[in-house]
Amino acid sequence: NAGVMQNPRHLVRRRGQEARLRCSPMKGHSHVYWYRQLPEEGLKFMVYLQKENIIDESGMPKERFSAEFPKEGPSILRIQQVVRGDSAAYFCASSVQKIQNIQYFGAGTRLSVL
Amino acid sequence: TQLLEQSPQFLSIQEGENLTVYCNSSSVFSSLQWYRQEPGEGPVLLVTVVTGGEVKKLKRLTFQFGDARKDSSLHITAAQPGDTGLYLCAGLKETSGSRLTFGEGTQLTVNP
Numbered sequence: 001n002a003g004v005m006q007n008p009r010h011l012v013r014r015r016g017q018e019a020r021l022r023c024s025p026m027k028g029h030s031h032v033y034w035y036r037q038l039p040e041e042g043l044k045f046m047v048y049l050q051k052e053n054i055i056d057e058s059g060m061p062k063e064r065f066s067a068e069f070p071k072e073g074p075s076i077l078r079i080q081q082v083v084r085g086d087s088a089a090y091f092c093a094s095s096v097q098k099i100q101n102i103q104y105f106g107a108g109t110r111l112s113v114l
Numbered sequence: 115t116q117l118l119e120q121s122p123q124f125l126s127i128q129e130g131e132n133l134t135v136y137c138n139s140s141s142v143f144s145s146l147q148w149y150r151q152e153p154g155e156g157p158v159l160l161v162t163v164v165t166g167g168e169v170k171k172l173k174r175l176t177f178q179f180g181d182a183r184k185d186s187s188l189h190i191t192a193a194q195p196g197d198t199g200l201y202l203c204a205g206l207k208e209t210s211g212s213r214l215t216f217g218e219g220t221q222l223t224v225n226p
Contacts, residue, residue: 004156031212043157043202045213056211091156093214101212102147105156 004094004106005074012112013082021077021109025094032075033103034067037089049075082113117141118205120217127193128225135188135220137203144208146186148177151200151219193224 005024013019025032034046048056049069060067064082069075079086089110093103119138127133137146145164149157161170163179163186170177174197176189186203200221204214 006156033213035214035216042218043204043214043216045215048212056213059213095212097212101145101206102159102162103214104159105149107154107156110154 004092004104006090006092006106006109008109009107010110010112012114014114015083016081019079019082019086019111021079021090021092021111023075023077023092023094023106025075025092026104029094029096029104031095031097031101032069033093033095034075034077035091035093035105037091037108039088043091046077079111082111084113087111087113117215118203118217120201120203120220122220123218124221124223126223126225129194130192131224133190133193133222135190135201135222136185137187137205137217138185139205140184141205141207142183143205144183145206146179146183147204147206147214148186148188149202149204151202157202157204190222193222195224195226198222198224 007022030051032049035043036046037043045059047060047067052071064080066078089108091105091108093105095101095103121136147162148160151157161177166181166183168179174191178187200219202219204216
């Protein structure tokens, strides 16, 4: 039973480019969460999605960031026109909502903006 | 203001020593989870505590949830170098939907 899969593990972008981060939840999990870990800071919630629906995006920056979880395929976190301050580790977690909402995390994508 | 305060922030001890990490808040949580994170990896779930006063043991690790569900502790007995890592507590509030609120972590180093 594979865990939460994130790719790529490392992503380098130049300022102004787009970054696309992918997350495949654990088998049987239909709830996906994205968190960001800035250098020397704790993990901060960004967005919570179910299939084809954004449930809670209260932690998402208002501009340049978007997320989706289509009916088929992985969840995507998209960052347009990246800036150096976007450099961070982005983690995806998934859960089966019924069981105390225990969230299992992927290994993360390390985004570096040059 | 950090909703979940972890202490200490850094801890360096010798193999065989005991230690306790604390996670405190003024808010009530419906559940609290402890994770361990290695460099370059994602957080790995250690335990979830749900009931006030609950105590859970995982080999040499003992987790406790405060009676009022506002705080938690992690106690490690006879620490080993393999325990080295970043320990994170994360709480789930009934008023915050499904998003976890993380503490900033305790970086533990166990020296051989």
